[in-house]
């Protein structure tokens with residue numbers, strides 16, 4: 032699929048008669064007045080004589096526009112079209128073909144919507160509110176900060192100057208090369224030229240910020256920057272940044288393309304982080320962390336996000352998509368590289384096993400009729416906004432991982448290196464990557480990849496013994512609720528058997544077409560997703576499944592995870608009864624892997640929503656029995672020799688025993704841990720503090736709510752703050768939960784966080800309906816107040832709603848209140864809510880009977 036060409040009639044593409052080569056940009060933000068003034072000198076190439084120049088601008092006033100051509104000075108008038116987000120400069124006589132130099136002066140407002148050039152605030156140690164100005168340009172908000180050719184293939188060099196009060200820190204994409212007094216206690220800070228790059232990567236940040244001393248990473252200075260007063264939380268990010276910069280330099284075989292790298296924490300930030308070349312911006316909790324009090328999951332999130340953004344310095348910044356239809360590959364590949372780097376940084380975290388949970392989230396949306404192809408035609412930039420979802424990041428990365436494992440990691444990397452070297456400083460289509468891999472490996476990579484990318488959904492693979500000899504493998508689209516559709520995929524299957532049945536040698540089979548039969552290698556049992564890297568689900572004939580379950584000890588953790596995950600999906604699809612899932616996981620009492628347990632407890636949490644009374648008591652008894660042996664073996668407290676995942680597992684099991692196992696001792700233990708945590712957070716092992724918070728909040732009353740809310744308001748480090756605010760969404764107590772709802776709109780919770788908290792409250796087992804009433808009643812306020820990209824995620828909480836009457840009401844409300852940026856996601860949430868309702872209607876009765884019979 033190709034992107035709309037500039038010469039086409041697409042009203043969203045600028046004419047290419049005049050294209051920029053370099054911008055010299057000067058910005059003067061006034062933080063108190065929340066405004067800015069700017070000027071730019073743009074060197075452009077004029078292809079044919081023209082009196083009009085069209086570029087992007089929105090919410091800007093253009094006060095002056097002129098051109099210098101061959102010693103002549105030509106004046107223009109500027110007309111703004113707010114809807115098209117364009118400025119048309121009409122010159123008093125035509126610019127001749129060749130080089131011209133444009134001069135523009137403009138003004139704008141530092142907005143509070145977290146896009147373009149915007150304002151963010153924080154309260155410093157002295158309790159004083161401080162203001163900073165920062166940018167978020169992707170996808171198409173550079174045009175809010177300065178008039179520009181705001182399309183990814185209009186790459187240019189940027190020379191930035193920021194005029195700021197001299198007591199503030201100013202950073203941009205490149206290193207500082209000079210500063211001069213600018214009057215009134217201000218200074219003009221000049222930055223070096225960038226490499227040619229897209230406008231969506233431009234960044235400037237100005238404010239009361241503190242930077243670490245630079246660390247020299249092979250000649251490139253690396254710093255971590257954040258609000259003053261948080262310097263002590265920067266060390267871990269520096270260590271990770273240094274590791275990742277070296278890791279990717281080696282992996283891509285290309286020197287880091289910037290002249291320095293700053294990692295900057297921003298108090299108000301709509302996304303997780305943004306890969307501005309040399310000046311990566313982050314949500315605070317993904318950069319600033321105290322390793323002594325953070326959980327393994329919190330540290331891993333920091334490593335993941337830093338690695339992801341640094342991978343983009345090459346994949347995205349150095350080599351860039353031609354148009355927004357390619358945004359998925361940019362994100363999918365960075366997510367894949369993030370896992371690869373985190374796995375190298377902390378092998379003991381088993382990052383690829385943990386990625387199973389992310390892949391499950393992608394499967395869960397991709398099993399819906401309202402899923403979408405990973406890549407689809409993007410006409411307007413707004414079409415691309417819908418791409419920032421689980422299908423782009425998690426499914427995209429899963430497909431890349433499947434390809435990498437099928438082709439072999441070394442051959443895969445060689446193919447990527449060739450692609451990067453060929454296209455550096457340029458722009459590509461996604462097919463360029465498949466062609467590079469095909470050239471390197473000789474495999475039909477483009478054909479395989481395109482079957483996964485241009486159609487939504489994924490295959491379910493049926494495995495059974497063939498008549499006579501061999502195994503019969505067939506594919507049919509996996510869907511919740513329906514089994515229709517004749518889609519097919521080129522499925523890179525890997526078969527094999529380990530232990531007494533086989534030597535674990537992977538047997539690759541490319542399944543194209545409805546089915547195939549492969550020779551049986553004499554396996555008494557077989558795994559049809561060996562290594563568990565495939566983005567497909569497997570359904571085994573009963574005899575083959577029994578064989579697998581009898582050999583759990585010969586499976587890798589990710590293979591066991593996948594087995595449980597496939598079983599749960601088959602419950603949602605209506606192919607397996609809930610009681611069958613319970614019976615299956617009861618065979619996993621010997622399990623000791625964190626991710627497998629997380630998958631098991633995830634399923635049990637849903638079962639717990641389907642039953643009440645005696646049946647619920649019976650379920651709790653069986654859960655307590657299931658987790659008992661593992662809890663006894665791990666003990667109550669962390670041991671010196673525990674690895675990070677074992678510590679985390681202890682906490683997961685504590686929480687499960689207390690909430691799903693009704694275990695009184697576990698509840699008391701959680702209460703005692705909470706008391707200690709609130710008195711002095713570092714006194715509790717972080718892997719136990721988080722579960723203790725979850726348990727006590729779930730079971731707590733108004734007094735507990737007050738304690739947690741107070742601690743939340745005074746929390747200093749971003750992880751404590753996040754944990755505490757999330758715990759507030761868990762209350763079973765209706766009054767307490769109501770207080771949380773009120774808090775989300777009170778200003779105590781940042782607008783970057785509140786939508787996520789509201790989403791969590793919608794998923795509350797006992798108070799989801801109350802939360803929905805609150806959201807519906809305050810919809811106008813919510814829409815006006817929160818970042819546009821967060822509304823569809825807020826609504827994601829409805830996926831847990833199991834009552835048909837409420838579900839119908841929600842669906843009707845959302846039909847009347849569309850979310851323009853997230854219509855696809857909202858449709859998916861509504862359909863997924865229907866899957867939960869159907870599950871409840873199908874299973875509540877028979878699970879109850881199975882439990883109390």
Ligand SMILES: [Zn+2]
Pocket residue numbers: 306339343361362365
């Ligand atoms: Zn990214």
